[in-house]
Amino acid sequence: MREDIAVLTIAFYIAITAEAMTAALAAGRRKMDWFGVCLLACVTALGGGTIRDILLDHYPLVWVENPYLLLLVCGAAMLTIPLARLVDRLKWPFLLLDALGLVVFTVIGCNIGIEAGAHPMISIVAGMITGIAGGILRDVLCNDIPLVFQGELYATVSIITGAVYFLGLGWGLPVDLLVIGSIAIGFTLRVLALVFKWEMPRFVYDREMRK
Amino acid sequence: MREDIAVLTIAFYIAITAEAMTAALAAGRRKMDWFGVCLLACVTALGGGTIRDILLDHYPLVWVENPYLLLLVCGAAMLTIPLARLVDRLKWPFLLLDALGLVVFTVIGCNIGIEAGAHPMISIVAGMITGIAGGILRDVLCNDIPLVFQGELYATVSIITGAVYFLGLGWGLPVDLLVIGSIAIGFTLRVLALVFKWEMPRFVYDREMRK
Amino acid sequence: MREDIAVLTIAFYIAITAEAMTAALAAGRRKMDWFGVCLLACVTALGGGTIRDILLDHYPLVWVENPYLLLLVCGAAMLTIPLARLVDRLKWPFLLLDALGLVVFTVIGCNIGIEAGAHPMISIVAGMITGIAGGILRDVLCNDIPLVFQGELYATVSIITGAVYFLGLGWGLPVDLLVIGSIAIGFTLRVLALVFKWEMPRFVYDREMRK
Numbered sequence: 001m002r003e004d005i006a007v008l009t010i011a012f013y014i015a016i017t018a019e020a021m022t023a024a025l026a027a028g029r030r031k032m033d034w035f036g037v038c039l040l041a042c043v044t045a046l047g048g049g050t051i052r053d054i055l056l057d058h059y060p061l062v063w064v065e066n067p068y069l070l071l072l073v074c075g076a077a078m079l080t081i082p083l084a085r086l087v088d089r090l091k092w093p094f095l096l097l098d099a100l101g102l103v104v105f106t107v108i109g110c111n112i113g114i115e116a117g118a119h120p121m122i123s124i125v126a127g128m129i130t131g132i133a134g135g136i137l138r139d140v141l142c143n144d145i146p147l148v149f150q151g152e153l154y155a156t157v158s159i160i161t162g163a164v165y166f167l168g169l170g171w172g173l174p175v176d177l178l179v180i181g182s183i184a185i186g187f188t189l190r191v192l193a194l195v196f197k198w199e200m201p202r203f204v205y206d207r208e209m210r211k
Numbered sequence: 212m213r214e215d216i217a218v219l220t221i222a223f224y225i226a227i228t229a230e231a232m233t234a235a236l237a238a239g240r241r242k243m244d245w246f247g248v249c250l251l252a253c254v255t256a257l258g259g260g261t262i263r264d265i266l267l268d269h270y271p272l273v274w275v276e277n278p279y280l281l282l283l284v285c286g287a288a289m290l291t292i293p294l295a296r297l298v299d300r301l302k303w304p305f306l307l308l309d310a311l312g313l314v315v316f317t318v319i320g321c322n323i324g325i326e327a328g329a330h331p332m333i334s335i336v337a338g339m340i341t342g343i344a345g346g347i348l349r350d351v352l353c354n355d356i357p358l359v360f361q362g363e364l365y366a367t368v369s370i371i372t373g374a375v376y377f378l379g380l381g382w383g384l385p386v387d388l389l390v391i392g393s394i395a396i397g398f399t400l401r402v403l404a405l406v407f408k409w410e411m412p413r414f415v416y417d418r419e420m421r422k
Numbered sequence: 423m424r425e426d427i428a429v430l431t432i433a434f435y436i437a438i439t440a441e442a443m444t445a446a447l448a449a450g451r452r453k454m455d456w457f458g459v460c461l462l463a464c465v466t467a468l469g470g471g472t473i474r475d476i477l478l479d480h481y482p483l484v485w486v487e488n489p490y491l492l493l494l495v496c497g498a499a500m501l502t503i504p505l506a507r508l509v510d511r512l513k514w515p516f517l518l519l520d521a522l523g524l525v526v527f528t529v530i531g532c533n534i535g536i537e538a539g540a541h542p543m544i545s546i547v548a549g550m551i552t553g554i555a556g557g558i559l560r561d562v563l564c565n566d567i568p569l570v571f572q573g574e575l576y577a578t579v580s581i582i583t584g585a586v587y588f589l590g591l592g593w594g595l596p597v598d599l600l601v602i603g604s605i606a607i608g609f610t611l612r613v614l615a616l617v618f619k620w621e622m623p624r625f626v627y628d629r630e631m632r633k
Contacts, residue, residue: 024414025416027360027414028414028415028416029416029417030356030360031413031414031415031417032360032361032413032414033360033361033362033363033410033411033412033413033414034411034412034413034414035359035360035366035367035411036357036359036360036361037414039359039360039366040360050266054265054266054476055472055476055483055486056482056486057481057482059268060268061266063333064266064267064329064330064333067330067332067333067336070332070336071332081414084414084416088416118486119486119489121489121492121493122485122486122489125489125492136563140351140562140563141347141351141356141357141360142356143354143355143356143565144565145452145563145564145565146458146563148457148458149449149452149454149455149457149458149461149462149563150453150454150455150458151455152455155457155461156457199455200455200456200457201455201456202453202454202455202456203446203449203450203453203454203455203456203459203503203506204450204453205447205450205451205506205510206451206453235625236627238571238625239625239626239627240627240628241567241571242572242624242625242626242628243571243572243624243625244571244572244573244574244621244622244623244624244625245622245623245624245625246570246571246577246578246622247568247570247571247572248625250570250571250577251571261477265476265477270479271479272477274544275477275478275540275541275544278541278543278544278547281543281547282543292625295625295627299627351562352558352562352567352568352571353567354565354566354567
């Protein structure tokens with residue numbers, strides 16, 4: 001296995017485990033049953049890649065080809081139940097793991113877009129969908145307006161990571177260097193956004209309410 | 212037609228009719244118009260199989276191949292409007308029909324997973340999606356947190372039915388016996404869960420609220 | 423390019439631009455950030471065609487094949503931010519553009535159904551999904567019960583437009599005449615429904631609440 005692929009694979013497993021655990025906490029806050037905990041974890045951790053593959057007609061889906069991913073995600077989610085207080089206290093480690101997941105999913109999604117022969121713009125969108133759509137599905141199932149629309153520099157980090165990756169490919173940089181480089185840039189950007197609370201501008205239009 | 216298939220087909224038509232009628236009641240409780248009644252019925256009755264087929268890349272979809280299913284579902288939904296009080300009073304018959312639908316959809320979904328060459332674990336998941344995803348879509352469109360996450364022994368019955376079915380296949384039991392047997396086991400389990408109010412444990416985590 | 427196709431193409435671009443702008447206003451009313459504005463616009467303007475193509479296994483998706491559509495939709499959405507008051511005041515022009523979009527999307531969807539070899543009933547459904555599913559996705563992401571279920575004569579206009587189109591095809595009318603004719607009939611019907619506030623009957627069932 002090439003080194004860049006090994007890095008992506010290991011980071012992918014870490015990231016879906018972390019996403020499953022934070023999704024389980026979200027399920028616990030809504031008093032869901034154990035089945036709901038597992039399903040919400042699967043949708044959050046694997047939903048982004050699933051939507052990407054459906055949009056690109058890229059079959060079989062990752063978890064259909066490798067069903068043990070479902071066991072990993074459900075196992076991580078169930079393990080979160082006795083460890084809830086601990087996981088919740090580890091807020092920063094989980095925010096860092098989530099940031100890692102965002103950029104790793106993005107690079108994986110870009111690669112699948114390239115593999116499917118898509119336009120670079122679509123490959124960047126494929127990366128972004130991989131990074132953010134799981135969280136959107138989680139919020140829809142929890143009956144919330146998706147968090148990703150609420151000002152955090154999150155999807156933007158994914159788009160920038162994808163753009164850096166494609167810029168590097170265009171410049172002919174070696175792929176393994178590029179994978180690690182764009183993950184590092186995207187991760188740093190996301191952490192800076194978290195630390196300094198950088199936000200996307202909002203479009204606030206409340207004329208209707210003033211009527 | 213083989214006998215096991217005939218049983219599945221008849222039970223399938225009964226089940227989607229019953230699901231269409233209960234979905235129509237849900238639409239009436241939200242004061243939807245006649246179009247909303249029909250659409251909610253279609254999504255509830257046919258949505259599970261649709262999601263399963265999209266995930267498995269199994270085309271054409273059931274209702275695309277057999278569009279008269281749409282007429283059946285919409286007809287049953289519209290018929291529910293004048294009969295609403297009656298349907299609502301027949302709570303137990305409809306709970307039994309829903310239980311039948313759950314296990315029948317599960318076995319049909321398992322068979323389609325097998326047909327698509329999926330791993331047994333994925334085929335059981337395909338059965339479960341067939342059984343429960345229509346109700347999840349209904350709840351999302353009605354702006355509720357899906358009922359299936361709220362403690363009832365519902366998805367679990369579907370998973371057990373699928374596991375029994377695969378266990379039997381592994382033991383080399385005849386398929387027609389197995390179809391009827393696993394439907395009987397799943398149905399009995401679901402009815403027992405309803406009668407004795409068996410529930411899945413919940414994961415209740417409200418630290419956030421106590422802050 | 424044939425004349426009927428040119429008319430459809432021009433109307434398609436006008437319609438997705440208008441849908442992107444009204445979706446951006448909806449995002450502004452929920453105080454979404456700029457990314458949310460763009461994503462909600464993309465989902466609203468392109469979501470109907472995307473769902474139709476996934477259901478019919480008709481790939482590549484329109485915006486995957488023509489990624490510049492994403493730039494058009496995001497551009498129109500971002501332009502709405504400084505122009506919000508103006509766009510909001512132009513209520514009637516936008517209602518007319520939305521009506522145009524509904525019927526144009528319907529005819530385009532019917533044609534793709536025919537192209538995919540679907541049953542006429544499914545092609546009409548494909549037209550309706552193209553016309554209304556983007557708005558349903560928008561409402562789900564905004565955490566509302568979809569507007570299309572709330573009594574307006576909207577989806578019905580789409581179904582009638584599709585039925586007129588197929589009736590004409592059956593009578594052997596020339597396609598270019600038929601495209602323009604069914605768009606004109608559907609558009610007129612929608613405008614009449616808006617002016618005279620025609621509504622679908624609702625199914626109101628509130629026995630549960632009276633308990």
